[in-house]
Amino acid sequence: MVNRFLGTFIYFLNDDSLLNIFSLCRPSLIDKDEANSDLIIRGGHWARERWWYKVAHVCRRWRYLILGSVSHLGLCLHCTYGTPVADMLAYSPPLPLIIDYLDEHHNITAEDEAGMMLALQQRDRVRRIRLRMSVPTSQRLIMTLDEEFPILEYLYIASSPTMLRTISILPKTFYAPHLRHLILGNLTFPIGSPQHTPVAGLVTLIMMRIHPSLYPHPNVLLQKLSLMPQLEKLQIGFHSPVPNRGVEIQLMDTPMMTHVTFPNLRWFGFQGVSAYLDALLSRMAAPSLEKFFVWFFHQLTYTMPNLLQFSSTKENFRFSTTRVIFERNVAFLKMDSYEGDVMRRVYVEVRCRNFDWQVSSMAQILDALSPMFSAVENLRVALKYSPSSEEHNVVDGTQWRELLRPFRPVNALQLEGDEVNQLAAELSHSLQVNDGESPMELLPDLKNLIYSRRVSRRPFKAFINARKRAGHPITLVRR
Numbered sequence: 001m002v003n004r005f006l007g008t009f010i011y012f013l014n015d016d017s018l019l020n021i022f023s024l025c026r027p028s029l030i031d032k033d034e035a036n037s038d039l040i041i042r043g044g045h046w047a048r049e050r051w052w053y054k055v056a057h058v059c060r061r062w063r064y065l066i067l068g069s070v071s072h073l074g075l076c077l078h079c080t081y082g083t084p085v086a087d088m089l090a091y092s093p094p095l096p097l098i099i100d101y102l103d104e105h106h107n108i109t110a111e112d113e114a115g116m117m118l119a120l121q122q123r124d125r126v127r128r129i130r131l132r133m134s135v136p137t138s139q140r141l142i143m144t145l146d147e148e149f150p151i152l153e154y155l156y157i158a159s160s161p162t163m164l165r166t167i168s169i170l171p172k173t174f175y176a177p178h179l180r181h182l183i184l185g186n187l188t189f190p191i192g193s194p195q196h197t198p199v200a201g202l203v204t205l206i207m208m209r210i211h212p213s214l215y216p217h218p219n220v221l222l223q224k225l226s227l228m229p230q231l232e233k234l235q236i237g238f239h240s241p242v243p244n245r246g247v248e249i250q251l252m253d254t255p256m257m258t259h260v261t262f263p264n265l266r267w268f269g270f271q272g273v274s275a276y277l278d279a280l281l282s283r284m285a286a287p288s289l290e291k292f293f294v295w296f297f298h299q300l301t302y303t304m305p306n307l308l309q310f311s312s313t314k315e316n317f318r319f320s321t322t323r324v325i326f327e328r329n330v331a332f333l334k335m336d337s338y339e340g341d342v343m344r345r346v347y348v349e350v351r352c353r354n355f356d357w358q359v360s361s362m363a364q365i366l367d368a369l370s371p372m373f374s375a376v377e378n379l380r381v382a383l384k385y386s387p388s389s390e391e392h393n394v395v396d397g398t399q400w401r402e403l404l405r406p407f408r409p410v411n412a413l414q415l416e417g418d419e420v421n422q423l424a425a426e427l428s429h430s431l432q433v434n435d436g437e438s439p440m441e442l443l444p445d446l447k448n449l450i451y452s453r454r455v456s457r458r459p460f461k462a463f464i465n466a467r468k469r470a471g472h473p474i475t476l477v478r479r
Contacts, residue, residue: 015065018062019069019072019073022052022055022065022066023072023073025051025052025055026051027045027048027051028044029043029044029046029049030044030045037269040267041183042130042156042183043128043130043156043181046080046098046100047100049098052066052073052075075095076096076097076098076128077092077097078098079099079100081103081109081112083115084115085114085115086115086118089118089119096125097122097125097126098130099116099119099120099128099129100128100130101116101130101131101133102130102156102158113140116141117140117141120141120144120145123148123150124149124150124151125151126149126151127151127152127153127154128153128154129152129154129155129156130154131156131158132158132159132185133157133158134159141157142171142187143171145174146171147173147174148175148176148177149174149175149176150177151178152176152179153178153181155176155179155181155182157187158183158184158185158186159185159186159187178201179198179201180201180202180203181203181204182202182204182206183204183208184206184207184208185208185209186208186239200227200228200229200230201230202228202231203230203233203264204231204233205225205228205231205233205234205235206233206234206269207236208237209237209238210237210239215238215276218279218283219257221236221280222258222259222260222280222283222284223258225260225262226260229262229263229264230264231262231264231265232266232267233266234267235267235268235270235293236269236270236272236280237270237272237295238272238276258283259283259285260283260285261284261285261287262284262285262286265286265288266288266289266290267289267290267291268289268291268292269292269293269294270293270294270295271295272297273297273299274296274302274303275303277307278306281304281306282306290342290344290345291345291346292346294348294349295351296348296350296351296365297350298350298352298357299361301364302361302364302365302368304368307369317335317337317372318337318375319337319346319375319376320337320375320376320377320378321335321376321377321378322334322335322373322378322379322380322407323335323382324379324381324403325381325382325417326359326362326382326383326384326417328384328385329351329352329353330349330350330352331349331350331352331358331359331361331362332347332348333346333347333348333349333365333369334346334347335347335372335376346369346372348369354393355387355393355394355395356393356394356395356399359395359399359400359403363399363403366406366407367406369406370406373406373407373408374409375409376409376410377410377412378410378411378412379407379410379413380415380416381413381414381416381427382415383416383418383420383422384418385418386418387422395426397430400426400427401431401442404427404443407443408443408444408445409445410445410446411445411446411447411448412446412448413443413446413448413449413450414450415452415455416452420454420455421454421456424459425459427459427460428459428460428461428462428463431460431463432463433463438470439463439466439469439470439472440467440472444472446467446474447474447475448474448475448477449464449474449476449477450477450479451477451478451479452478452479453478453479455478460476464476
């Protein structure tokens with residue numbers, strides 16, 4: 001009798017109680033602590049939108065209750081790889097559609113493409129679109145984005161890089177009055193054109209791999225961005241670099257005039273050259289910024305006097321730990337901090353092949369950001385690959401010294417990576433004190449030097465002895 005009572009207890013719940021339980025079953029598309037920038041840009045795990053499929057099959061009452069609360073529960077049909085879209089449209093309730101073909105590890109079959117086309121024809125039902133396509137498929141699908149999509153909220157289209165041979169543009173008849181998130185790769189979107197979707201309500205705008213022939217003057221870009229005061233995420237990325245000198249000449253011919261404040265902007269990303277970024281940041285303000293991402297093309301010099309002016313960065317971003325990491329063909333700076341539930345992040349990457357260029361580039365970037373390191377107590381430097389013995393992989397000690405110079409408050413230096421032996425040897429050599437030179441010139445507050453037990457011999461011996469004689473001893477920690 002007791003077992004039967006326990007087994008039927010849930011059927012005593014009224015409809016309101018069940019709906020509250022169903023609402024709690026809805027998974028978030030992006031986890032609270034998610035740090036993967038690509039996943040955040042993609043809008044999270046859309047497959048989780050199928051959460052209600054199994055629940056609706058428990059019993060007839062639950063199914064009727066769920067399907068009678070479509071808006072309250074945010075129900076959608078998920079069209080993706082292998083989905084029999086024609087059957088789903090024929091035999092399922094007329095729910096909003098999510099069209100999701102973004103997985104780069106999946107090939108789009110002829111059946112998948114036919115399903116996409118069929119789903120896109122249901123314009124009044126399409127709520128979200130996320131597509132990554134080859135050239136022929138993308139051209140066909142882009143042309144289906146015509147006329148009005150009245151409930152479309154999210155549009156992500158990334159096409160093959162080979163499409164750079166031509167310029168692909170969304171059809172002029174495309175209209176989505178409720179669009180909030182727009183992410184384009186290798187496509188263009190004529191912002192502000194009266195024939196196109198209103199942009200004032202956009203909260204996400206990400207334009208990746210912009211065609212080389214479409215480099216807009218920073219003034220023009222800012223004027224267009226000024227039409228979107230509600231932006232929370234903004235990323236501008238060019239497919240290939242233009243010379244810094246070319247940008248500088250462009251700015252001399254037409255000085256920067258437009259100034260834009262984005263009160264809600266929390267995420268900013270840029271891929272290109274430093275002169276263009278600096279021109280943008282000189283006329284942008286984002287007082288609520290939390291995450292700042294930059295991917296630089298390789299260049300010999302990085303001139304960025306306005307980098308810290310952007311969004312009062314010194315006040316917004318205070319970090320206790322900084323990581324500088326060298327990998328094959330790329331070097332990057334990474335800083336994270338948490339203030340309650342808010343994660344703040346700065347990530348700056350430069351792509352270059354030669355090790356000495358990597359160190360030189362990072363030294364210049366760190367110098368431009370130096371006021372941001374006023375609270376940094378821990379510096380972690382990692383060398384994760386073995387540079388070859390070519391001429392351009394020999395790092396001069398002066399370059400290492402310039403890289404370390406901005407970190408005056410650091411009290412702990414930690415060396416890491418697969419090639420920590422080489423890293424320790426190079427930094428040890430660069431920190432040796434020359435005649436007449438003060439041992440306190442670099443890292444004056446350093447108290448702990450940490451590196452792996454795998455490091456052979458005893459690097460830093462001369463540096464440690466010099467600091468001891470100066471009355472500022474350093475503790476050597478081997479882990």
